[in-house]
Amino acid sequence: MLELTPHGLHLPAAALWLDAARAPGRVFVSHAHGDHATASPAVLCTPETAAIGARRGLRPGDVRTQPYGDWHPHGDAEVMLVSAGHTLGSAMLLAREARGTVLYTGDFKRRPNPFAPTAVVPTCDVLVTECTFGHPRYRFPPDAETIERLVAFCRDALADGGVPVVCAYPFGKGQEALHHLMAAGFDVAVHGQIAAMTEAHEALGARFPEAGRWQRYARGTVAGHVLLTTPASRRSPMVTTLPRRRVCLLTGWALHPGARNLYRDCDAVLPLSDHADFDELVATVRESGARTVFTVHGDAGFAGHLRGLGIDATHLAAHPNAAPDAVQLGLGL
Numbered sequence: 001m002l003e004l005t006p007h008g009l010h011l012p013a014a015a016l017w018l019d020a021a022r023a024p025g026r027v028f029v030s031h032a033h034g035d036h037a038t039a040s041p042a043v044l045c046t047p048e049t050a051a052i053g054a055r056r057g058l059r060p061g062d063v064r065t066q067p068y069g070d071w072h073p074h075g076d077a078e079v080m081l082v083s084a085g086h087t088l089g090s091a092m093l094l095a096r097e098a099r100g101t102v103l104y105t106g107d108f109k110r111r112p113n114p115f116a117p118t119a120v121v122p123t124c125d126v127l128v129t130e131c132t133f134g135h136p137r138y139r140f141p142p143d144a145e146t147i148e149r150l151v152a153f154c155r156d157a158l159a160d161g162g163v164p165v166v167c168a169y170p171f172g173k174g175q176e177a178l179h180h181l182m183a184a185g186f187d188v189a190v191h192g193q194i195a196a197m198t199e200a201h202e203a204l205g206a207r208f209p210e211a212g213r214w215q216r217y218a219r220g221t222v223a224g225h226v227l228l229t230t231p232a233s234r235r236s237p238m239v240t241t242l243p244r245r246r247v248c249l250l251t252g253w254a255l256h257p258g259a260r261n262l263y264r265d266c267d268a269v270l271p272l273s274d275h276a277d278f279d280e281l282v283a284t285v286r287e288s289g290a291r292t293v294f295t296v297h298g299d300a301g302f303a304g305h306l307r308g309l310g311i312d313a314t315h316l317a318a319h320p321n322a323a324p325d326a327v328q329l330g331l332g333l
């Protein structure tokens with residue numbers, strides 16, 4: 001039902017490659033983050049991922065879009081896309097063929113996302129799951145608690161006459177952070193890359209809370225505002241020339257044992273993530289009812305943990321799109 005090819009994971013019955021960087025056929029692109037981009041001209045994705053991808057410079061080609069929730073024929077199989085809760089338009093793929101069902105999660109989280117339906121995991125025979133945070137050290141506190149800490153951080157910085165600088169990845173996390181900051185009543189100056197993706201959200205019908213306002217960053221616009229910017233830009237003059245800046249990075253890697261040293265240029269690192277944490281990953285595997293589990297994109301030890309629970313699990317370290325930890329740490333996932 002599933003094979004690992006030099007181009008990555010392949011569903012032969014549906015003739016689909018899964019998040020393959022390049023492949024000699026149609027590639028399912030689970031969402032519009034750069035580490036899931038493909039050079040293949042034939043793509044399957046949600047309409048939202050196609051729209052975001054077009055704005056992110058993905059090459060237009062044979063893009064077949066499919067909304068959440070309906071079965072569509074693909075080769076000798078049928079395929080349904082369901083929300084992965086990771087970003088606007090992110091999808092899990094469920095394939096049904098004569099021999100059974102395969103679920104590929106892509107990146108996902110089970111906690112609410114203001115811009116995506118909460119992920120509900122379908123049952124399947126074979127599960128392929130990401131495991132970015134597949135180590136027991138990654139148990140995120142409730143998002144409400146983390147957002148409360150973020151709001152308090154920004155209020156304290158402004159009360160001290162400083163500029164709160166919040167760093168988040170441009171697509172997905174950036175808009176989630178903006179949503180929570182505006183709901184708390186902050187006016188937010190937004191880095192151009194995050195602003196472009198925010199406009200893409202609005203063009204797709206997403207709405208932001210009206211208690212606060214956002215504007216695209218321009219020099220001189222940050223007074224009295226929260227500056228929402230990318231993780232990399234915290235080392236750029238845009239941030240480093242700000243007097244009395246207070247920098248907060250949003251990343252699940254906040255719980256990494258090396259986080260204090262790795263992010264020593266930040267005043268705070270808060271574990272707001274758009275990925276499942278360890279407990280969500282285990283719950284997802286159990287709820288899927290899968291007889292066979294493959295893990296990709298993350299901690300190889302997670303498959304061993306699952307085997308300890310009596311589950312037939314194997315880590316596919318050779319997955320070509322699997323990003324090394326160091327890269328993920330840099331991305332601030």
Ligand SMILES: [Zn+2]
Pocket residue numbers: 031033086107
């Ligand atoms: Zn992602």
